[in-house]
Amino acid sequence: xxxxxxxxxxxxxxxxxxxxxxxxxxxxxxxxxxxxxxxxxxxxxxxxxxxxxxxxxxxxxxxxxxxxxxxxxxxxxxxxxxxxxxxxxxxxxxxxxxxxxxxxxxxxxxxxxxxxxxxxxxxxxxxxxxxxxxxxxxxxxxxxxxxxxxxxxxxxxxxxxxxxxxxxxxxxxxxxxxxxxxxxxxxxxxxxxxxxxxxxxxxxxxxxxxxxxxxxxxxxxxxxxxxxxxxxxxxxxxxxxxxxxxxxxxxxxxxxxxxxxxxxxxxxxxxxxxxxxxxxxxxxxxxxxxxxxxxxxxxxxx
Ligand SMILES: [Zn+2]
Numbered sequence: 166x167x168x169x170x171x172x173x174x175x176x177x178x179x180x181x182x183x184x185x186x187x188x189x190x191x192x193x194x195x196x197x198x199x200x201x202x203x204x205x206x207x208x209x210x211x212x213x214x215x216x217x218x219x220x221x222x223x224x225x226x227x228x229x230x231x232x233x234x235x236x237x238x239x240x241x242x243x244x245x246x247x248x249x250x251x252x253x254x255x256x257x258x259x260x261x262x263x264x265x266x267x268x269x270x271x272x273x274x275x276x277x278x279x280x281x282x283x284x285x286x287x288x289x290x291x292x293x294x295x296x297x298x299x300x301x302x303x304x305x306x307x308x309x310x311x312x313x314x315x316x317x318x319x320x321x322x323x324x325x326x327x328x329x330x331x332x333x334x335x336x337x338x339x340x341x342x343x344x345x346x347x348x349x350x351x352x353x354x355x356x357x358x359x360x361x362x363x364x365x366x367x368x369x370x371x372x373x374x375x376x377x378x379x380x381x382x383x384x385x386x387x388x389x390x391x392x393x394x395x396x397x398x399x400x401x402x403x404x405x406x407x408x409x410x411x412x413x414x415x416x417x418x419x420x421x422x423x424x425x426x427x428x429x430x431x432x433x434x435x436x437x438x439x440x441x442x443x444x445x446x447x448x449x450x451x452x453x454x455x456x457x458x459x460x461x462x463x464x465x466x467x
Contacts, residue, residue, distance in 0.1 A: 216269030282458025415448030
């Protein structure tokens with residue numbers, strides 16, 4: 166389809182606490198963007214919430230002509246069916262998100278998964294450019310994973326990539342998913358905060374634990390190293406099973422930079438025996454990866 170030079174897509178990343186939205190042109194330049202709090206009634210009103218966010222973006226860019234809308238959401242997502250299968254955080258099950266949004270706009274709407282879309286964006290515009298076999302691993306309050314193998318982002322009907330719920334330590338703490346010792350309860354930012362509080366009786370953010378580790382605090386260092394070791398095991402399992410040769414680490418915990426990445430590289434290298442060693446690099450697109458990925462999805466569909 167031919168688009169006018171001012172054609173843009175609206176890219177909307179609906180998260181547990183914030184909705185990040187932007188208008189993005191064909192060369193992936195962000196024309197305008199906004200962030201709003203995710204309303205409590207998002208489940209019932211997702212169509213209206215997304216369309217009113219898109220309208221407010223268009224009001225900021227009067228020359229822009231809307232060609233499509235891409236929406237990405239967390240949880241289990243049926244991209245082909247346009248359905249949010251399950252999001253524990255946002256409280257929905259089998260929600261027909263694409264159709265709900267399509268009722269409010271007269272352009273095509275595409276639904277995607279936030280982390281798989283983020284991987285797509287990192288592969289086109291960011292830290293995975295030029296790589297065909299990639300693990301994208303955002304580390305925050307939870308841990309997500311998305312895989313690109315032979316240049317294809319793997320969805321498996323929405324079930325692929327639940328790296329946060331791979332069991333690392335069968336005797337570890339109980340995970341909200343019902344298993345014990347999942348990567349998410351050992352290696353996420355929340356896991357670092359819980360372990361530090363348990364060891365010291367003090368509360369500190371994961372970022373602060375990283376600072377204290379860097380400053381040589383032995384208790385912080387022990388907590389940090391345990392999280393790094395859990396992440397290393399998760400990465401090595403993924404490398405062994407899939408053959409990825411590039412690991413892109415994103416999310417809040419990746420803001421710690423080399424305090425995380427340097428020991429993580431060393432841990433992974435020490436665990437590998439025959440496998441191809443992956444490059445472990447920080448994500449490049451930050452918290453805009455999901456919405457840029459939504460833009461990739463909808464431009465691809467037009
Ligand atoms: Zn779990």
